[in-house]
Amino acid sequence: MVLFSEDHIQETKRRGRIEVICGSMFSGKTEELIRRLKRAKFAKQRVEIFKPAIDTRYSDADVVSHDSHSIASTPIDSSASILLFTSEIDVVGIDEAQFFDSGLIDVCNQLANNGVRVIVAGLDMDFRGIPFGPMPGLCAIADEVSKVHAICVKCGQLASFSHRTVKNDKQVLLGETEEYEPLCRECYQQAIRNDLQANGD
Ligand SMILES: Nc1ncnc2c1ncn2[C@@H]1O[C@H](COP(=O)(O)OP(=O)(O)O)[C@@H](O)[C@H]1O
């Protein structure tokens, strides 16, 4: 996989495509999304960015990375709203896609079929290691999928899993380093065994 793609033809040719950036928490999904969108803006393309309105962690409106990179966005409640804001647009960016409804898959397809470059970032798995919301469907229809990795906080290997460190069974729980840690497969399995033991299960 080429992570920092500098395929300028793909970046600027006005052809519809779907790019998915996925991985665990802290893997650099938002940074990579912001990087691609800022380059599109430098290329004088018309860019529109969306995030789910429920994601108010760092800012109500902006898309903000864990390292404080940011870009202005439009918070929306439903994927259908994206189509209302995207006439005359060249590039659409979507962050935290895992929180959107399954209609997002069709919305992205429609945009790409109409010539829009769609760049979607989101968690591929929830804290249980289960595919999250529309992300598996988006990976299936994408022209390009970039899987990015955090660093496992236990052993320093590449991390693909987001371990929840607080007791809460709901799939959606907004949070940061107080609530989650990125782990590699081995350390994640160990952490789940420890959680089960601590809860007496
Ligand atoms: N364990 C970690 N591994 C990698 N990056 C980390 C880790 N903990 C914190 N970070 C920070 O998170 C940044 C990535 O943030 P961000 O793009 O918002 O990730 P994501 O959107 O995937 O959660 C990194 O540049 C780094 O500063």
Ligand SMILES: Cc1cn([C@H]2C[C@H](O)[C@@H](COP(=O)(O)O)O2)c(=O)[nH]c1=O
């Ligand atoms: C694993 C997992 C995460 N979340 C929440 C926690 C954060 O608010 C976001 C992910 O943000 P990031 O930009 O990828 O760091 O999702 C959740 O609600 N449920 C989960 O299982």
Ligand SMILES: [Zn+2]
């Ligand atoms: Zn590890």
